Amino acid sequence: MNGKDNIWNRKSDKLTEDMLQAYFAGKLSAEQQHEVEMWLSETGMEADALEGLQTLPTKESREITNRLNRDLQQQIRKKPRRRSKAIKDNYWAWVAIVVILLLIILAYVIIHLQSAR
Amino acid sequence: MLARLKILTDDELLLYYQRSEDVNIIGVLLQRYTMLLLGVAMKYLKDKSAAEDAVQYVFLKAITHLPKDNIQNFKGWLYVLMRNYCLQELRDKHYHTDEAILYNVSATEDNREDRVWKETTLEAMQNAIQKLEPEQKQCIQLFYMQQQSYKQIMEQTKFTFEQVKSYIQNGKRNLKLILTQKK
Numbered sequence: 290m291n292g293k294d295n296i297w298n299r300k301s302d303k304l305t306e307d308m309l310q311a312y313f314a315g316k317l318s319a320e321q322q323h324e325v326e327m328w329l330s331e332t333g334m335e336a337d338a339l340e341g342l343q344t345l346p347t348k349e350s351r352e353i354t355n356r357l358n359r360d361l362q363q364q365i366r367k368k369p370r371r372r373s374k375a376i377k378d379n380y381w382a383w384v385a386i387v388v389i390l391l392l393i394i395l396a397y398v399i400i401h402l403q404s405a406r
Numbered sequence: 407m408l409a410r411l412k413i414l415t416d417d418e419l420l421l422y423y424q425r426s427e428d429v430n431i432i433g434v435l436l437q438r439y440t441m442l443l444l445g446v447a448m449k450y451l452k453d454k455s456a457a458e459d460a461v462q463y464v465f466l467k468a469i470t471h472l473p474k475d476n477i478q479n480f481k482g483w484l485y486v487l488m489r490n491y492c493l494q495e496l497r498d499k500h501y502h503t504d505e506a507i508l509y510n511v512s513a514t515e516d517n518r519e520d521r522v523w524k525e526t527t528l529e530a531m532q533n534a535i536q537k538l539e540p541e542q543k544q545c546i547q548l549f550y551m552q553q554q555s556y557k558q559i560m561e562q563t564k565f566t567f568e569q570v571k572s573y574i575q576n577g578k579r580n581l582k583l584i585l586t587q588k589k
Contacts, residue, residue, distance in 0.1 A: 306441045322555035329556075330549070330574045334485040338445025340571075341457070345448060353454065354441045357461050361440075364469065365433045 304328050304335045313347040416480045429469060435480060436465055443488050450492035464488050526585050534584040542577030549574050
């Protein structure tokens with residue numbers, strides 16, 4: 290890869306949390322640091338994230354991330370099934386809807402016949 | 407089950423979710439981006455608890471409002487969601503943030519333009535680098551041509567981290583301008 294290609298191409302197409310952590314903890318070699326910093330020279334989520342994470346101590350960003358992941362798991366366990374899905378899969382719900390519609394039509398016909406007399 | 411999900415790509419997980427509607431799959435997907443989302447929120451809001459709230463908002467929104475249609479780029483979708491939330495917060499609550507940040511939001515790359523400058527020859531690139539301001543030229547050469555890290559560039563030039571970042575970002579943008587104007 291020549292210098293020109295370095296400007297437009299990154300070696301990695303994903304910036305992992307492990308890479309981020311190691312970068313901020315100063316545990317990467319100069320070559321690996323350069324690889325992470327290639328994201329900084331671009332625009333997008335990784336560049337913004339690198340900029341933002343620089344303002345947090347490494348340990349704290351790890352703690353907040355863990356806490357957010359734990360909360361997410363709890364939220365997922367609590368989440369009820371979607372209402373539309375419940376009706377769609379419920380045979381008796383459809384039977385009830387059909388019966389109610391038939392009763393409405395029947396009531397309408399009876400009332401209509403009585404008023405015609 | 408979870409270990410098996412973790413090796414799938416975002417697209418594969420999304421497809422799996424659309425078929426099964428199992429929210430655990432969204433959980434696996436979102437956890438891939440927790441730290442990145444936190445970083446984006448920190449950049450804009452500059453406040454730890456506000457950033458944490460922002461990530462929780464994006465998670466909730468993703469769980470409850472993930473479009474049924476095929477999302478081409480899940481990461482991009484999350485990024486836009488987070489950026490929009492942060493910009494709205496900045497407007498509503500007047501966090502002390504540089505106003506320029508509101509107007510410096512990058513759009514997606516124009517594919518045609520992208521192709522034009524990727525096809526540039528090495529000679530044209532070197533000529534364009536010569537036209538940059540001295541600091542930008544120096545940082546671009548050290549970073550891209552000599553593949554030095556920011557730390558090494560800082561030691562060599564005595565620039566601060568912010569300066570190095572800014573010279574590289576602006577230098578790259580200027581290079582693109584010079585090269586696309588020529589075409």
